[in-house]
Amino acid sequence: MNLRALRIPLISTGTLCIFAFAGALTGLVASPAQADDDACTARSFKVKKVEDACKKGGRTAAKTVMKAAVKKAKANGEKVNCKTCHTDIKTTFALTDNAVDDLKRLL
Numbered sequence: 001m002n003l004r005a006l007r008i009p010l011i012s013t014g015t016l017c018i019f020a021f022a023g024a025l026t027g028l029v030a031s032p033a034q035a036d037d038d039a040c041t042a043r044s045f046k047v048k049k050v051e052d053a054c055k056k057g058g059r060t061a062a063k064t065v066m067k068a069a070v071k072k073a074k075a076n077g078e079k080v081n082c083k084t085c086h087t088d089i090k091t092t093f094a095l096t097d098n099a100v101d102d103l104k105r106l107l
């Protein structure tokens, strides 16, 4: 009886440690200097600005370029969001047919 009661707190402390460790790792990966783990999937680019951003800061930097484009579109009174140009905005960032032309126009 007593043993089991003791074991549960032990396990949860261990689990917490693992989470803390994973959190620390995620923090590292998110920093621009460690961009490799967040690298863009595209190997050839059509938009120079995106290529430069991807090379320098991976997807994090690419997203900054994207956000600027969305902002500019909105300032023009256009209804644009990530899904206007990407059929998937979680893993692949696959492009819609209009994506490249639209982006060039907005940079």
Ligand code: HEC
Pocket: 039, 040, 041, 042, 043, 044, 045, 046, 047, 048, 050, 051, 059, 062, 063, 066, 067, 069, 070, 080, 081, 082, 083, 084, 085, 086, 089, 092, 093, 095, 099, 100, 101, 102, 103, 106
């Ligand atoms: C106007 C169209 C457009 C909008 C809006 C847009 N994107 Fe993009 N995005 C592109 C294009 C085009 C590329 C690929 C550029 C190339 O191939 O040179 C791209 C590439 C990316 C990439 C790099 C993908 C990779 O790994 O190769 C990410 C990440 C990304 N976009 C995120 C976003 C996010 C997040 C948003 C919303 C804030 C967004 N995009 C909005 C057109 C757009």
